[in-house]
Amino acid sequence: MLKESTISQAYFISMYAQEYCLKYKKKDVKPGELMPYLVKQKVYSKVDDREGQPIRKVLREVSKAGRLKELIPQARGDEKDENTMWFFNVVGK
DSSP: OOOHHHHHHHHHHHHHHHHHHHHTTOSSBOHHHHHHHHHHTTSSSSOOSSSSHHHHHHHHHHHHTTOHHHHOTTEEEEEOSSOEEEEEOOSOO
């Protein structure tokens, strides 16, 4: 079961990932690239030095709960041997 705070963060990640991809005409945006935009939108307080680790944490939790396509449809995870590479793309355009 996801915490309400995780669902809230997922909502904002989804909304601003869509906005960022449309505004800058970007594809396959990585969490580290999206992080400064989320800080600017006040979703997070500062840019981390771990390439979007707070975003990846939410993505992992939402994915583990089986709700990725529902809560963050812009996200795609490419599973590797040891980790998952996350990307964001526009949905519905």
